[in-house]
Amino acid sequence: MDKEVNQPNHIRPIFQNIPFWNPTKILDHEIGKKIHRMDLNECPYSPSPKVIEAMSGVADTLNRYPDGTCPELTPIMAERIGVPENTITWGGGSTQLLTSIAEISVAPGQNLVTPELVWKRFHGVYKIVDAEVSWVPNKADGGIDVEALTGAIGNDTRLLVCITPNNPTGMMLSEEEIRHVSENTPENVLLFMDEAYHEFAVHAGGPDALEIMRDRKGPWAITRTFSKAYAMAGVRLGYAICSSPETVDAIRMVSSTFNLNGFAEAAAVAALKDAEYTQFILDKNAEERDRIVEGLRELGYEPMKSVTNFVSCDIGRPGMEVVKAMRERGIRISTVGGDNFINYIRVSMGIPEDTDAFLRELKEVLG
């Protein structure tokens, strides 16, 4: 018998023949060179010195499993956002939690409703739960069409996915739009709001989804992260705020018992206390975003209305070609995805030197 042919049989059909894509991979031609990493919506600044100090302070406890319920961090967070402690749970990045939220609500073959233009990882999540997916086209400007989204809910729908601000557009929903989703998602459907870029939205004067969704009668969950505005992507810490302790318990069950690393809680406590540093990151990000938007306009392009740490823009030719050409020049950016947005690129904010390099090289690439 041919071993290679038989090998995939232990893998469920939906997971067969999926090549692994490693977004952090350094290509051969990049090794040892100066690379402007503007493709993963990371924070270009190191974590706060106080975070680094706090992490060093717990390094000698790493022989022990950490308490994943974060008994020191949870009360601080609960008080800050005004929710009961037993409605917060923690994950190895919000990525882990959004997968868990889909797993606890959607059985194989059941329906979920989602915008068409979402962060790429959601495609993988929908595959993992083997859902029947209703993809709802975004509006022409890239914004989420909330009326079409709630209009797509059917009798078999278990989960409605919404993201504000959305990746890859950077656009946020208005207070009215969040209210529409919250009020028009039936009580038997879990309303999930991904708010990974929450701090940036608030910094830009946008709404706080929690303030609107906490009035909702039906079930809901919101995820946020320490990866972006707190400069802690490498720590892998996110949290979910849920409408009930039962939702929290179900998420904990599927997310594994020891799902956090031993640095995460101490790092997050220190980060929350260092408001000045977070403000520095948000202010610097807004400055560079303004420069990128202005620079793109000077080149004759009109970017999407981002409030986040990345900007997407129609550059009038296949985005993938430009991504490849830029990568050859040491600038890592990404595409946007979605059939109607193939001519777009997405660039994450860096330090001023990254902005200079991006605009200089883009001008040459676009001729």
Ligand SMILES: Cc1ncc(COP(=O)(O)O)c(C=O)c1O
């Ligand atoms: C919309 C969105 N949600 C979630 C995440 C994942 O963040 P985390 O680092 O918390 O897993 C990202 C990362 O880029 C994102 O863009």
